[in-house]
Amino acid sequence: NDATPGLTCLASGGILKPDANCGRLPPELNFSKQNGYYVGQRVEDPARGRAAIIKQPSSPASRGYRTTLEANYAIQWIKSQPKKTPWMTTIAFSAAHTPYQPAPRSLVYSDISGLGNDCSDSAVDSRLLMTQMVEAMDKELGRVLVETRLATRNADGTVNFDPKKTNTVIVVVGDNGSFAGDVRLPFDPSLSKGT
Numbered sequence: 001n002d003a004t005p006g007l008t009c010l011a012s013g014g015i016l017k018p019d020a021n022c023g024r025l026p027p028e029l030n031f032s033k034q035n036g037y038y039v040g041q042r043v044e045d046p047a048r049g050r051a052a053i054i055k056q057p058s059s060p061a062s063r064g065y066r067t068t069l070e071a072n073y074a075i076q077w078i079k080s081q082p083k084k085t086p087w088m089t090t091i092a093f094s095a096a097h098t099p100y101q102p103a104p105r106s107l108v109y110s111d112i113s114g115l116g117n118d119c120s121d122s123a124v125d126s127r128l129l130m131t132q133m134v135e136a137m138d139k140e141l142g143r144v145l146v147e148t149r150l151a152t153r154n155a156d157g158t159v160n161f162d163p164k165k166t167n168t169v170i171v172v173v174g175d176n177g178s179f180a181g182d183v184r185l186p187f188d189p190s191l192s193k194g195t
Contacts, residue, residue, distance in 0.1 A: 067136050096137065142159040
């Protein structure tokens with residue numbers, strides 16, 4: 001009795017059939033290779049000159065919501081750094097990027113029930129899904145800061161970050177231009193990606 005059978009099915013690497021069952025894959029699809037934000041190849045490039053390790057999609061290390069996995073690995077790495085030694089890290093979140101897929105319910109502030117379950121390409125669904133993917137990324141960035149003790153949570157759940165207390169600088173950048181349907185005022189959609 002799963003309230004979000006599509007998400008459950010995606011997280012397990014399957015494809016949702018219209019009758020809400022995780023069914024057999026059509027022969028042309030191979031989700032053991034890639035499935036957007038839930039199943040995909042992951043490359044580890046450990047420090048100290050070791051060779052890259054490729055985790056195939058069948059590995060449990062490559063299964064789960066991508067933004068959460070990326071936050072988990074960042075937390076693990078930050079916590080492993082020697083105390084009182086300067087360090088720098090980059091968290092290259094995959095979100096928000098196509099394919100637009102619903103984020104786990106626990107990571108979004110807005111309601112996702114039914115959204116994206118019909119596999120439509122409507123501009124409204126795309127915009128809402130992108131918003132939720134950004135919300136999920138925001139929540140996971142907050143978790144990284146809190147779990148590494150660079151920030152605390154206020155009673156209302158917001159993040160309390162004081163750079164002076166932690167001698168930390170955070171820079172947030174994005175390399176993905178937004179498609180016209182995702183551009184919000186006061187920005188001009190005619191200057192968006194793909195125009």
